[in-house]
Amino acid sequence: MPDMQYFEPESLxxxxxxxxxxxxxxxxxxxxxxLINLMKQRLVLPGYLIALRKLSKEYAGxxxxxxxxxxxxxxxxWDVENSPLVKExxxxxxxxYHHVATVRIRNVATVGGGLAHADPNMDPPQAFIVLDAKVxxxxxxxxxxxPADEFFKDYYETALRPGEVVTGVTIPAQPAxxxxxxxxxxxxxxxxxxxxxxxxxxxxGADGQTIEDARIALGSxxxxxxxxxxxxxxxxxxxxxxxxxxxxxxxxxxxxxxISDFRGSADYKRDMTAVFSRRALEQALARAGK
Numbered sequence: 001m002p003d004m005q006y007f008e009p010e011s012l013x014x015x016x017x018x019x020x021x022x023x024x025x026x027x028x029x030x031x032x033x034x035l036i037n038l039m040k041q042r043l044v045l046p047g048y049l050i051a052l053r054k055l056s057k058e059y060a061g062x063x064x065x066x067x068x069x070x071x072x073x074x075x076x077x078w079d080v081e082n083s084p085l086v087k088e089x090x091x092x093x094x095x096x097y098h099h100v101a102t103v104r105i106r107n108v109a110t111v112g113g114g115l116a117h118a119d120p121n122m123d124p125p126q127a128f129i130v131l132d133a134k135v136x137x138x139x140x141x142x143x144x145x146x147p148a149d150e151f152f153k154d155y156y157e158t159a160l161r162p163g164e165v166v167t168g169v170t171i172p173a174q175p176a177x178x179x180x181x182x183x184x185x186x187x188x189x190x191x192x193x194x195x196x197x198x199x200x201x202x203x204x205g206a207d208g209q210t211i212e213d214a215r216i217a218l219g220s221x222x223x224x225x226x227x228x229x230x231x232x233x234x235x236x237x238x239x240x241x242x243x244x245x246x247x248x249x250x251x252x253x254x255x256x257x258x259i260s261d262f263r264g265s266a267d268y269k270r271d272m273t274a275v276f277s278r279r280a281l282e283q284a285l286a287r288a289g290k
Contacts, residue, residue: 067173073112
């Protein structure tokens with residue numbers, strides 16, 4: 001690797017100073033699991049690394065906020081997976097983070113770093129999208145909240161502006177009678193990226209059968225995580241039956257744009273989005289009865 005300067009600022013203001021000073025030559029280092037791989041492949045060659053580890057006391061942890069959650073940007077994947085609060089309020093997040101790579105990776109990788117890395121094959125974005133989460137982006141002037149389904153713009157590209165840092169994620173209190181599922185298809189090893197992944201949220205009516213609202217998000221089948229809005233619309237107001245799920249899931253392949261690789265052909269992945277969307281909806285409904 002080329003020579004570079006390494007900094008460990010002790011405040012967010014120092015981070016902003018460094019970002020302003022070195023601009024495009026600088027990269028933020030949180031857990032480093034994504035950035036270091038890009039550097040090894042010489043896809044990213046920063047002249048300056050700005051490590052955030054000394055900020056973890058202020059920007060890590062999980063809090064209950066207005067019936068929902070706020071997760072600090074420097075919270076590790078392992079801490080989300082094992083948080084009693086997450087398991088109590090939004091267990092789909094604990095379940096989803098459990099699916100990420102290996103324990104070794106989850107002990108290092110951070111929530112904010114993963115989102116900012118914007119790899120479309122990651123697991124967590126789909127869960128955040130179906131939970132209507134917002135990503136908190138902070139710069140010297142203040143913070144703004146970006147809806148998770150608007151945060152990802154392209155391969156490794158986000159809605160972050162120059163000088164902004166992901167400082168947290170907020171998840172609102174979920175609608176009553178909501179139930180969830182997250183599934184991924186792994187043809188190789190457990191720590192590999194998925195061929196396709198699907199997260200679903202069903203919000204049922206008081207009768208326990210009518211679908212009031214729905215969310216479906218897919219990963220590994222486009223340049224960003226994809227929300228299947230047409231399928232969601234087809235579910236609203238319908239009875240929660242296998243036939244309803246099958247009809248809605250049939251609309252999902254038109255929303256995705258996968259590429260062919262060693263995990264499967266583009267056509268195969270497209271077909272699998274319908275299968276896994278249907279299965280995620282079925283699993284969410286099954287959990288509603290527990």
